[in-house]
Amino acid sequence: MDKVNLVQSRTLVLPQSDIDTDQIIPARFLTTTTRKGLGNALFADWRYDSAGKPKPEFLLNRPEANGCGILVAGNNFGCGSSREHAPWALLDFGIQAVISTEIADIFRGNSLKNGLIPVIVDKATHGWLIENPGADVTVDVAACELRLPEGRTVAFPIDGFSRYCLLNGVDQLGYLLNHSDAITRFEGTRSWQP
């Protein structure tokens, strides 16, 4: 995983609540066996018409979406299926941080392991972001801080371990395998065997 710290960008705003991972990337794209190139499938059913042509009115197809790295979504983003293809598709499209009032557990975990920053904010901040699409904001992982225009800052929660992994580009598998001796001990000493 690459190191992740600052993301500075205009925001893209999808105000709908409960956007599930089936919307982020529909199941028919899950027959892939790699994690690359899924950006084209991001929000496919909202983004393309039945002939496969981009719908000009959909947010991601509008000119102002170019170069945006921060997505502001309605309440409870990423619910449903555990497909890691959802953060893969967002990252491949160029989204590096997602902001909502609530982010579903599995999606949040998958995002952190791929360097996509889940940012949970209070209702008032969220309301402001929804009302002000295209705002210039900065997500600062080191400071656990979202910086809004005119110098306003909002702290966001991120556990210390995930923060460390993002900032240092740590591969969590390597960290886990460093515990191999402890795992072997556990297997040898537990009171029952599965």
Next chain:
Amino acid sequence: MSGKSLFQKIWDDHIVVPETADTPAVLYIDLHLTHEVTSPQAFSVLRSKGLKLRRPDLTLATLDHSTPTVPIASLKDLDIVAEPAAAAQIRMMIENCREFGIELFGFDSDARGIVHVIGPELGITQPGKTIVCGDSHTSTHGAFGTLAFGIGTTEVGHVMAAQCLLQRRPKTLAINVDGKIGLGVTAKDIILAIIGRIGVGGGTGHVIEYRGSAIRRLGMEQRMTVCNMSIEGGARSGMIAPDDTTIEYLRNRPMAPKGSAWDTAVARWRRLPSDPDATFDREVTLDANLLTPMVTFGTNPGMVVPIGDPVPTATDASFRKALEYMRVVENKPMLGMPVDVVFIGSCTNSRLSDLREAASVMRGRKVAKSVRMLVVPGSEQVKRAAEAEGLHEVFTAAGAEWREAGCSMCIGMNGDLTASGQLCVSTSNRNFEGRQGIGARTVLASPLTAAASAVAGRIADPRPLIAH
């Protein structure tokens, strides 16, 4: 100090390295279930790092998600009936399992089926275990008093390489369902009512324990239906304490312990239920006596009403968008809406008892002319058992299609789809936009309600069709 909950007992029993303020716990995983869709990239990571599977003996694989539900006699058939990408993915799974030494319940196995159906059926899902799978409906296994949850593909790789995951302890939510459900009301209606109450994000960050007399009265297949949809309430995991029902279900299953090992295991399982003085971070209570058949009206499982009740008034833009997508009118009931497709299947409702319930409504009746009905057993074992009872004849005589086991129209990856604009009454778990096909409109319901709707050609209450 208060007693321990079921969750806490299992969690404590699997801590390899405890969590600290700065680091998550290293949690041991007793069973890793895997399938063709969420594993290829994990195998690639193992290969690129030169890693082996740490415990192939604690890993079990099947083919279910992108797998066709028409008969496959050999892999040659696969290329004829499956999309090239799906066929390639299935072939890769077979190859990966061979290379890494994983037991695969594939086309040549009479135990192949949906991953959350075969684990319990084989008896490898056992109380007190930690179970994971790259699938959010892994919570199904919690019905046996396991800590079971869905993971992403990166974590699939972690379990393969280390047999452990890095985890933070979740919060606990007790959902108490007391009383007695009425005739025609099922486990599916219980869980839909629960999700309606707590909302699709209501369980985020929590593991649920389902408790109460209505839960205790359910059989194992019904308990699986309840736990299966925990994720639709935002909880990664849902569990039910093991009891006599659990133990009788597991007795003599092929992969369950035998002889004295069985007695030892049962004694251990008996100690798992939450202590009487265990506390939970949150509690929610439902009265089972008040429940009726439930149907969803919107585009997430929390948008659900009792079958005769009017659809609520839209309160915001997201809600209105959902009603527009579903072509549902607020303040009117779902009852009577024309139906195009009925799907009986999925890891929620594809077990023998589900098929028996649907067949009890279909027997001697016909699927309405305007309706296509698909019945997809959860596993090859379920299929054989249903056929031994003649259930397949009930369905085919009524005009329904009887298929091979798989996830099928729940996720629509294998070619089983609902056409755009069509309304499907489905026993699956997700009514998300496009879930069953682009533009498909899904109404989630129990097998009884789905079967009654197939007969009526409209969303129908099953209760008048059930013999008292």
